[in-house]
Amino acid sequence: MNPYSFPPLFYFILLTAALFGCATPRVEVLPSVPPRMEAKIFQDFVAVVVQEGDTINSLAGKYMKDPSLAFLITEFNEIDELRAGQELIIPLTFFEKGGLSPRGYQTVPVLSYHNFSLAGANKSTVTQQVFEEQMGLLRKKGFHVITIDQLFDFLDFSRQIPKKSVVITIDDGWRSAFDIALPILKKYGYPATLFVYTDLIVGSEKTLSWDLVQEMARQGIDIQCHSKTHRNLTLMGKRESFKEYVESVERELSECAQIIKKRLNKDVKYFAYPYGDTNLLVTHLLKKQGYRGAFTVKRGSNPFFLNPYEIQRSMIYGDFSLDQFEKNLSLFSDEALR
Amino acid sequence: MRISFFHHIRWTTFIVLIGMVFGCASVPPKPLETVTPPAPEIGKAFTSQLLETNRRKALEYEQQGEFIKAFHRWRIVASLASDDGEVVKKVADLKSQIQRSADEHYNKGVSYYQKNLIRKARKEFLLTLYYHPDHKEALDYVKNKLNGEEFLSYEVKEGDTLKDIAQKNYNDPQKDFLIAYFNDLGKDRQLVPKMILRIPILEFSRPRSPMDQKELPMDEKGEIVDTRETLNRAKVAYRARDYPQAASLSQKILEYVPEDKEARELLNESCYQLGKSLGLKKKYEEALTLLNQVELGYKDVRKIIITMKKQLAEVHYVDGVKYFTEEELEKAIQEWDKTLLLDPNHPKARGDIENARNLLKKLKDFK
Secondary structure, three states: OOHHOOOOOHHHHHHHHHHHHOOOOOOOOOOOOOOOOOOEEEEEEEEEEOOOOOOOOHHHHHOOOOOHHHHHHHHHHHOOOOOOEEEEEOOOOOOOOOHHHHHHEEEEEEEEEEEOOOOOOEOOOEEHHHHHHHHHHHHHOOOEEEHHHHHHHOOOOOOOOOOOOOEEEEEOOHHHHHHHHHHHHHHHOOOOOOEEEEOOOOOOOOOOOOHHHHHHHHOHHHHOOOOOOOOOOOOOOOOOOOHHHHHHHHHHHHHHHHHHHHOOOOOOOOOOOOHOOOOOHHHHHHHHHHOOOOEEOOOOOOOOOOOOOOOOOOOOOOOHHHHHHHOOOOOOOOOOOO | OOOOOEEEHHHEOOOHHHHHHHHOOOOOOHHHHHHHOOOHHHHHHHHHHHHHHHHHHHHHHHHHHOOOOOHHHHHHHHOOOOOOHHHHHHHHHHHHHHHHHHHHHHHHHHHHHOOOOOHHHHHHHHHHHHHHOHHHHHHHHHOOOOOOOOEEEEEEEOOOOOOHHHHHHHHHHHHHHHHHOOOOOOOOOOOOOOOOEEOOOOOHHHHOOHHOOOOEEOOOOOOOOOOHHHHHHHHHHHHHOOHHHHHHHHHHHHHOOOHHHHHHHHHHHHHHHHHHHHHHHOHHHHHHHHHHHOOOOOHHHHHHHHHHHHHHHHHHHHHHHHHHHOOHHHHHHHHHHHHHHHHHOOOOHHHHHHHHHHHHHHHHHHH
């Protein structure tokens, strides 16, 4: 048969098939149930199906670009753990800044320690065992130990922090902060701030040296100011004129910062008042010198609207039972707003 | 039949045209669209559970009055089920309701603030922030304005020196260096008229923590008396040397919080200053009324009161003498009695009373 004698329809079918067939993906048999997607991103949240191997931190890292925001996932979804196949919402915005609700508002406890010992406690000295138990209790009860920077982001109303947030601070500069507190803090992975009064940092048997302070800073401890000589900044000396008193307070604030800058190459931002005492003149001077905030030892937890130069801290006494310790961990003020 | 070249061309053209109309490699094959889960609907495959969870949560939060949490959940439901017109409308309604609530609470807060009802104002501003976390004005009130004044403003006048200004504001010219320090005035301390200086309020005016104000007293109308704000107003009045206002406000605080040391100090100092000043104007009675409100151990108030009583006693004595010379003996005796009440050791009053009474008796007998 003469090939040219094929009917035109034959050519049409042949060429059309060739034309479409060459560039077309193969049509496969599709599953009757559509595959489950891993995630779908919306404007201010991501809908996610948890995959094998996912953790809350990995999801926070992947979708929020910050694993430290993992608490937003657990708190929004009201969950403690993940399981593969679980469907979750990952919020991409803060949904409860300041911990405000019609029932009240979030408060953040700040713990204040001074000295530690292997045995033998007093008002300002906590034993190693008790400190370990207290840190263990924070872990067991699901507390998030946050940094002072995070606390101040909360106070500035710029960031949400975990509902169960707590801050750990240690005052003065005793050697036990390195020998006893640091290993326990490291064991739990807790951040802490050491407020040093610089005249104490002489490297004696009982006090820290600058080498040790540097080592603590290297190991993640935040070093901040607690004055130079630990004088009570609210009391004018009997032989001081008012001008001499003001100049002395100014030096306590500035020289402490200068020494830390020189030793650690670090700009300090926070101050702990010696004896926890302050007055308006001292806070004026702190602000003038660029401090972001300061800490008293007035017992109580802190709402976001507290004066940042009068942050309350609860001193943890050496003879506290665990129950007494826990009473200093108030997380919410149920002062109903409506 | 032999197909001609033109005939062949005709078929080729037809095929090419078909190819052009339907496209070739660039167009996805139709069948895939019908059998593959389409992109927007992929959500449906795994979000049915999420949809239900969030819808349930939204309703729960609404019932609990947690409208913001409910709003977040409804927004999620609306995003997951964007074709659900009812949910989309619900979100829009909630959004406008939330905006209205934020506005209402903010306006209430401002109103309370203007009435110095600080605690009530704080609650309203906190609720504003609950509804509208980006409300900058409400945040400013909560973080700054409600915590009280820390500086006073002072407009420099022609001829003012820093020592003058320190004297006016601190009653102490030696505090001039503080004003220079906080206003970044250099060594030359150049002051220019109409320049505004920030005068730091010192310890006397320290604002107290809002956490101190858990239980605030209420007045007879059931309004909360915000003692901290009242105290701040008293301090401002004191600095402006408006002693009557400072005394009146601190007295109000002490009615509710008798142990308030700062209010007591303000009352003492205001009444002391006011009393002394009235004493200089020889308005002894008013001065003594005020000085009697000052605690007796305060400064030299005991001595001033004694001196002023003697001065007032003398005034009454002289009035008594006037009445005596005008032969108004009963009125004279009344004045001298007042003299003795104020100064029991007055050298003449007792004798003059006796003399006047004798005269009165004689006059009665004579009549």
